[in-house]
Amino acid sequence: MTDRLPLFPLSSALFPGLVLPLNVFEERYRALVGDLTALPEDAPRRFGVVAIKRGQEISPTGQDGLDAGPLAGLGDDPMEALYGYGCVADAAGIAERDGGGYELVATGIQRFRLVSVDASGPYLTAEVEDVPDEAGQGAGALVTEVVRTFTAYQKRLAG
Incomplete structure (x- = not known):
């Protein structure tokens, strides 16, 4: 089953369970966050974070908050510019800044694979x-050794 998500390309990856603070100032991402805040209060405010393979996170015009277009900094083919996997992010805290822009804190929820990218709107x-x-192989066997090593480490720290 597939889903449609707004995309926030970054120069780094997000993983499930990790927290991602974002300073949103480019017009395309202001539009994305504006659409998220327009959702009903109890609706999930989710978007996709995907790492940039070729290109840049901030376009030269976007640094001034100007409309840089959804593909600015990424070239003509977003499927080539972006890695094929990303992470769904849930924006739990969104604060609008004076003069425009947003500060938000998102948490990684679930990994995804890009099927297609659409650049026809204000943002991707x-x-x-x-x-x-998928459960890893052999991780359970390591638990006892990790606990033993950590306990020894704690004892040494305690003197």
Whole structure:
């Protein structure tokens, strides 16, 4: 099953469970956050974070908050400019700044695979497919050794 999400390309990746503070000042991302805040109060405010493979996070015109267009800094083909996997982010805290822009805190929720990217709007949107987490092999066998080593470390710190 696929889903459609607004995209926020960054020069770094987001992983499930991690917290991501964002300073939103470019017009395209102001529009994205504006659309998120327009959702009903109890609705999830989710967007996709995907790492940039080729290109830049901030376009030269976007540094002034001007409309840089959805593909600014990424070239003509977003599927080539972006890595094929990203993470759904939930924007729990959004604060509007004086003079425009937003400060927000998002948390990584679920990995996804990019199916397609649409640049026809004010910001990129994508059709994404969830990537389920798979249990690693052998992690359970390491638990006892990790706990033993950490306990020894704590004892040494305590003197």
